[in-house]
Amino acid sequence: MVEQARQARTVGGRPLRVLHCPWNIAGQSAQLAAAERELGLDSRCVVIEETACGFPADLALAPRSPSIVQRERARWRLLWQAMRWADVVHFSFGQSCLVPNAFPDLGRISWSNPLDIVWRLYCRAVWLKDLPLLAMMGKRLAVSWQGDDARQHDRSLELFDISIATALGSDYYPAGSDAWKRRAIQAFARHVPIHFALNPDLLHVLPEQARFLPYANLDLSRVEAAPPRPEEDGPLVFAHAPSHRGAKGTQHVLAAAERLKAEGFSFELRLIEGLPRATAMARYAEADIIIDQLLAGWYGGLGVEAMALGKPLIAYLRQADLAFVDPAMRAELPVIDADPATIAAVMRSTLLKPRAELHALGLASAAFARRWHDPRRVAARVIEAYRAR
Structure with missing residues (x-):
């Protein structure tokens, strides 16, 4: 299989360009990109911002702990790179380029704060909108689900006797997060054909086409x-x-x-x-x-x-x-x-x-x-x- 993977090329003979983004959780995305390069692909791990955990990406578009303006500028630069450069966009942690707020619940807006209103409306307006755009452009799309991006409080209580949900309950899972995670999974299911789960329990809540994938986070x-x-x-x-x-x-x-x-x-x-x-x-x-x-x-x-x-x-x-x-x-x-x-x-x-x-x-x-x-x-x-x- 490794030798077959070396032959992966797009039409025209150049290496397939793969963009791993927008995060490098536990080093998974960067290490996978490095392995794909060894097998002949032109793969890069590009993240929105640097992290302090010792898991460097190939490129971080904003510094550690950036301002909102810096982070959002980096987000749109990342989308432009996906549109202009990539043949394959492989998303990580169940997020796309355009997820400025994982759970942009309008019900939490402080209506007395104009900036909060603008921010929440912006989050709702752009949230995951790059998925249909990139699919329409003919990009090959994949996503790796890694844990709490898909794991849900209510479903865990239904399915498991022992779980994070049974131990910690709503103290760990933000109010409303289950509904937003299901919306995200549905959006990815509509536009992204390739789904991987790094933890097998996630397959209880992911689309039928999702498959278990072992961690590849370490050289x-x-x-x-x-x-x-x-x-x-x-x-x-x-x-x-x-x-x-x-x-x-x-x-x-x-x-x-x-x-x-x-x-x-x-x-x-x-x-x-x-x-x-x-x-x-x-x-x-x-x-x-x-x-x-x-x-x-x-x-x-x-x-x-x-x-x-x-x-x-x-x-x-x-x-x-x-x-x-x-x-x-x-x-x-x-x-x-x-x-x-x-x-x-x-x-x-x-x-x-x-x-x-x-x-x-x-x-x-x-x-x-x-x-x-x-x-x-x-x-x-x-x-x-x-x-x-």
Whole structure:
């Protein structure tokens, strides 16, 4: 498949031009663009503004924390680039170039503030209007849904016993966001033929043509596996790196650690938060076991990083969602399943395992990451979708 993808060309023989935009969440878009370039495409990741998380894009059109004017100017420059340059526009995080406000609800307008009125009306007027425009121009359109861009409070409560919604409720999901997410999904379904979901639970709410796609957020050639240390090197070190403590189930991890400490187990739990990616990766490398999330039902970009480093990974795997995953990938999953009710027992079992067994699991995790999350392999699948359109 990789070799076939190298042959992807437009009519006329020049490389296919692919624009990944408008965001680079967890490094997914930039890494996918880089892999597509390796396979012969002219791919770029262009984002509206710089981020502070250590996930650089090929080009950022506005500085970090820009003014509204700077951000909107960058937004329209991005649309012009999509119109003028790209053959394929691959949107990320369920947003197009023209999403100045994810949920432009007129009901929230402060009618005493003229600027707020103008801003809200502007958001409503342009929201996702580039989709029909780009489709009409003959651009090949794709979108990657990554998590909270599609995940909905009410549907999660209907479908799942364990979820971010059941744990956090409306404290996490803004009022009215479910309706706006459904509108966005419907708009993309009308105009965008290629849909990918990086988390399998999203396929419960996405269009029928959507397909699961493994994360491709990490250049695996730059990562050296460092499996769990032998017992003589000291107690096990667990690491947990929540981007949002509530959504990741951090309180359950902390409670489990406290309980096991009271039982007399010797280990260390390190919380890794708010660090640039390179620094965080160095901290993960120092740990033995990585705990990802306990609510979402799949592992995220952190999970890929952990497995690539040769660390056994603990995360909640929702069994009903695994039907959306390639059977071969499913059969090889090395992830240790845990949820809020079982995390203490899972950590206890891990502490009791021989280090040689954990070392072997770490090596298997690294092999799994290189088989299923190699950006070039993932990019080859994506390119096939571009060509099949």
